[in-house]
Every structure is written in C-alpha cells, then in structure tokens.
Amino acid sequence: xxxxxxxxxxxxxxxxxxxxxxxxxxxxxxxxxxxxxxxxxxxxxxxxxxxxxxxxxxxxxxxxxxxxxxxxxxxxxxxxxxxxxxxxxxxxxxxxxxxxxxxxxxxxxxxx
Amino acid sequence: xxxxxxxxxxxxxxxxxxxxxxxxxxxxxxxxxxxxxxxxxxxxxxxxxxxxxxxxxxxxxxxxxxxxxxxxxxxxxxxxxxxxxxxxxxxxxxxxxxxxxxxxxxxxxxxxxxxxxxxxxxxxxxxxxxxxxxxxxxxxxxxxxxxxxxxxxxxxxxxxxxxxxxxxxxxxxxxxxxxxxxxxxxxxxxxxxxxxxxxxxxxxxxxxxxxxxxxxxxxxxxxxxxxxxxxxxxxxxxxxxxxxxxxxxxxxxxxxxxxxxxxxxxxxxxxxxxxxxxxxxxxxxxxxxxxxxxxxxxxxxxxxxxxxxxxxxxxxxxxxxxxxxxxxxxxxxxxxxxxxxxxxxxxxxxxxxxxxxxxxxxxx
Numbered sequence: 001x002x003x004x005x006x007x008x009x010x011x012x013x014x015x016x017x018x019x020x021x022x023x024x025x026x027x028x029x030x031x032x033x034x035x036x037x038x039x040x041x042x043x044x045x046x047x048x049x050x051x052x053x054x055x056x057x058x059x060x061x062x063x064x065x066x067x068x069x070x071x072x073x074x075x076x077x078x079x080x081x082x083x084x085x086x087x088x089x090x091x092x093x094x095x096x097x098x099x100x101x102x103x104x105x106x107x108x109x110x111x112x
Numbered sequence: 113x114x115x116x117x118x119x120x121x122x123x124x125x126x127x128x129x130x131x132x133x134x135x136x137x138x139x140x141x142x143x144x145x146x147x148x149x150x151x152x153x154x155x156x157x158x159x160x161x162x163x164x165x166x167x168x169x170x171x172x173x174x175x176x177x178x179x180x181x182x183x184x185x186x187x188x189x190x191x192x193x194x195x196x197x198x199x200x201x202x203x204x205x206x207x208x209x210x211x212x213x214x215x216x217x218x219x220x221x222x223x224x225x226x227x228x229x230x231x232x233x234x235x236x237x238x239x240x241x242x243x244x245x246x247x248x249x250x251x252x253x254x255x256x257x258x259x260x261x262x263x264x265x266x267x268x269x270x271x272x273x274x275x276x277x278x279x280x281x282x283x284x285x286x287x288x289x290x291x292x293x294x295x296x297x298x299x300x301x302x303x304x305x306x307x308x309x310x311x312x313x314x315x316x317x318x319x320x321x322x323x324x325x326x327x328x329x330x331x332x333x334x335x336x337x338x339x340x341x342x343x344x345x346x347x348x349x350x351x352x353x354x355x356x357x358x359x360x361x362x363x364x365x366x367x368x369x370x371x372x373x374x375x376x377x378x379x380x381x382x383x384x385x386x387x388x389x390x391x392x393x394x395x396x397x398x399x400x401x402x403x404x405x406x407x408x409x410x411x412x413x414x415x416x417x418x419x420x421x422x423x424x425x426x427x428x429x430x431x432x433x434x435x436x437x438x439x440x441x442x443x444x445x446x447x448x449x450x451x452x453x454x455x456x457x458x459x460x461x462x463x464x465x466x467x468x469x470x471x472x473x474x475x476x
Contacts, residue, residue, distance in 0.1 A: 008445060009445070011462060014445070016433045016434075020176065021172060022414050023430060024411070024412050025406050025411045026410050026412075026433040026434040027410070027434050054391075054450060057389060057390055057454075091450065109130075109454070
C-alpha cells in the first residue's frame with residue numbers, strides 16, 4: 001500500500017513515499033500533486049530525527065572544539081614554525097604540542 | 113524538339129492513391145504494376161509518436177491504471193476516471209508475423225466501468241511542422257474473449273496552444289477533433305488506420321485510445337493487446353511499423369524521462385557522490401540527454417537498490433530522496449546506516465538487477 005508523503009529531512013524541501021510495488025517516489029515538497037494531496041486534507045509526516053553522530057563524527061566535533069586545535073588550524077606555516085620555536089621549551093610544553101598533533105592525526109587518520 | 117521532352121508538371125492531373133504505376137525491375141524490364149498507395153507504403157516515414165512499439169517501460173513494466181492521469185510507459189499516459197479496475201503491462205509481442213516485438217497488455221482486474229484513456233501528445237515544436245498536412249494513425253489490436261469494452265475509439269486531437277499537458281487532450285486551447293475511428297476488436301489481430309487532415313494553425317497534436325468496459329464480470333480472458341502505434345505524415349499508412357534504432361528511440365524517451373536501469377548486481381550509474389557524514393552522501397548524476405525541463409523528483413525501484421563504492425568497499429543505501437535537478441543533471445540524497453566518510457568521493461551503482469532510477473517531472 002502506498003504510504004503517506006513524508007519529509008526527507010529537517011529542511012522540509014523534499015518528500016518521499018513508498019509505492020505499492022515497493023518502489024520509492026521522492027520529489028520537491030512544493031510539486032503540484034503533493035500540494036494537491038495536502039489541500040485534500042492530508043498532512044505530510046515529519047521527517048525522521050537525524051541519526052545520532054557516529055563515534056568518528058563525535059570525536060571530530062570534539063577535536064574541532066579544542067582551543068589548541070582551533071589555534072593550530074588557524075595558523076600559517078610560518079606561525080606554526082614560530083610557535084614551536086618560542087613555546088616548546090621543556091618536556092611539559094612538548095607533551096602538550098604532541099597531544100594536540102595526536103588528536104588531530106587521530107581524527108584525520110580515520111579518513112584514510 | 114528538345115523543349116517538348118520537358119514535362120509540364122503543373123499540367124498533370126494529381127495522382128491518387130489508387131492510381132496504378134509501373135514497376136521497373138533491374139535490367140529495365142517492366143514488372144507487375146502496383147498502386148501509388150503501395151509505393152508510398154514502401155517508403156518508411158518517421159513515426160511522430162515515440163515509443164509506439166512499447167519498447168521502453170522505464171516507469172516499470174507493470175502498471176496499475178488509476179482514476180488520476182499518470183504516465184504508465186515512456187511518453188504514454190493512462191487514466192480510468194470514476195472507477196478504475198485495469199492494469200497495463202509491457203509484454204512480449206505477439207501478432208502472428210505482424211512484427212510486434214512488444215505490446216501493451218491491458219488486463220481488466222475488476223468490472224469497474226470507468227472509461228480507459230491511453231494517450232500520447234507531441235511537443236508543440238514537433239506538432240507545428242505538420243500544420244495543414246494529412247497524417248495517418250496506424251495501430252494493431254487483439255482482444256481476449258472476455259474483454260468487456262465493445263469497441264475502441266481512436267481519436268486524433270489538435271490544439272492551438274503551446275505544450276499543454278497531454279492529460280488535457282480533447283480540451284486543449286483551440287481543441288479540434290481531426291479524425292476519429294470507432295473500431296471493434298476481435299480475438300484475431302487487426303490493423304486499423306485513420307487518416308486526418310490537420311488544420312493550418314495547429315500547434316498541438318495527440319492521439320487518445322478510449323474503451324469503456326461494460327461492467328460485466330471479468331475473467332482471465334478479459335484483456336486487450338495494443339501494439340505498433342504510429343502516426344506518419346501523409347494520407348497513406350505505411351505497410352510496416354516505422355521503426356527507429358534503439359538508441360534514437362531511447363534518446364527521445366530520455367528527453368522526457370531521464371534515468372537508468374540496472375544490467376546486473378553491480379551496475380554502475382554514471383556520476384559520482386561525495387560523503388556528507390557517516391550516514392549521508394550526495395549523488396550527482398549527469399543525464400545522457402538533456403531533459404525537456406528540470407525534473408522534479410525521482411522514482412527508484414527500491415530504496416535499497418542503490419549503493420555507493422569507494423576504493424575499499426561498498427555501502428548499501430537505506431533511502432534515496434530527491435535533492436534537485438537541472439535539465440542535464442540530477443542530484444539525490446543517499447542515506448546509509450553507517451560507514452560513509454565525510455568528503456570522501458563515491459561511485460554510485462545499482463546493487464540489484466531489478467534496479468531502476470528515473471527522474472520524472474519533465475513530461476508534458
């Protein structure tokens with residue numbers, strides 16, 4: 001049985017439905033036949049909630065929020081060079097810089 | 113005198129289809145005489161209709177006819193207003209040597225008595241080329257013994273508007289009935305023809321077949337085959353279906369319905385995708401032929417029939433929805449349970465031999 005129209009996502013620009021033969025129809029929500037269906041008293045179903053972020057996505061989002069990673073991303077190569085020269089002066093500051101690099105590499109390596 | 117050997121064509125009486133002409137055989141000998149109509153019939157004229165031989169069924173090979181107009185096959189719409197009880201399928205052709213590779217099989221599934229309408233109309237850009245000229249409709253039909261509609265009405269309609277929807281055939285701007293034939297199908301194949309003179313100012317042309325079931329009970333023999341439908345210029349029907357090559361016919365169909373069908377369990381789609389996260393990707397699919405106008409949606413055989421692949425593996429989809437389209441490119445949103453990677457390029461493909469993806473919305 002053909003299902004009711006349902007929004008494809010939270011933008012509510014497109015809708016989809018399953019047809020009798022198992023196929024799926026999707027189109028713009030403002031297409032005339034969809035609007036006619038709505039004007040006939042039907043209601044387009046709300047979209048499914050967005051899926052929870054995966055571990056990779058959650059880790060990437062967390063890494064992007066770290067101030068030291070943000071600072072690293074914003075630097076030019078010359079600024080990175082100057083930062084290392086001026087701020088890596090002992091084991092503690094070296095460990096801090098290595099942690100920042102490791103976090104970034106950990107996230108980026110998942111896209112290899 | 114040399115000048116007396118030149119024919120004054122203006123002084124000749126017009127030839128009629130029944131006029132008899134001699135046939136010159138190789139070597140110069142005269143053979144049996146034949147009529148002008150036969151000679152004209154030998155000339156393969158272009159079919160003004162597209163997919164008149166039921167070759168393409170890219171909306172799906174089996175369709176339920178409803179009480180609302182819908183495209184059931186490439187370029188062909190159907191409706192059974194009021195009370196629908198019929199399906200139509202693309203089937204292997206029959207016809208005892210009549211040359212039909214495919215045919216449309218209309219099957220009565222109930223005794224619903226809504227009038228069947230099966231129609232195709234030309235774009236105005238094609239219709240205007242035949243202003244003031246004769247055209248001839250030709251089609252083949254055969255019925256099952258329990259088909260309940262007593263006759264078929266074949267009508268050629270014209271209009272003076274521009275690209276009005278085929279679903280309004282018969283009520284277009286400046287609508288005129290150019291020709292109509294009421295034929296009685298039998299349980300043996302028959303070939304019917306209908307010639308009509310088109311008005312000098314027409315800009316729309318279409319054909320509609322109509323049949324009204326009686327309402328009597330139906331059984332397995334309540335069916336009708338329709339095959340090899342053509343409209344050709346001229347007042348004489350061709351003696352055979354004016355066929356185009358597969359590629360030419362497909363190109364004409366794709367102007368109205370871009371799309372692809374699978375040829376196996378890993379049948380690549382032309383285009384590319386890019387990951388938008390672990391569960392989403394956008395697929396960009398360039399059309400083989402530019403569509404009449406921007407499509408407005410998609411129909412996919414099954415939401416799981418499309419997958420995407422990268423260098424290391426593949427991911428099957430859980431949904432496929434319309435994003436946007438231009439006349440030359442369609443974009444769809446691909447959803448998967450997991451395993452996609454943001455920004456990664458992907459190759460889309462059908463993972464099922466029954467896969468089918470079309471972009472409707474460019475039709476009239």
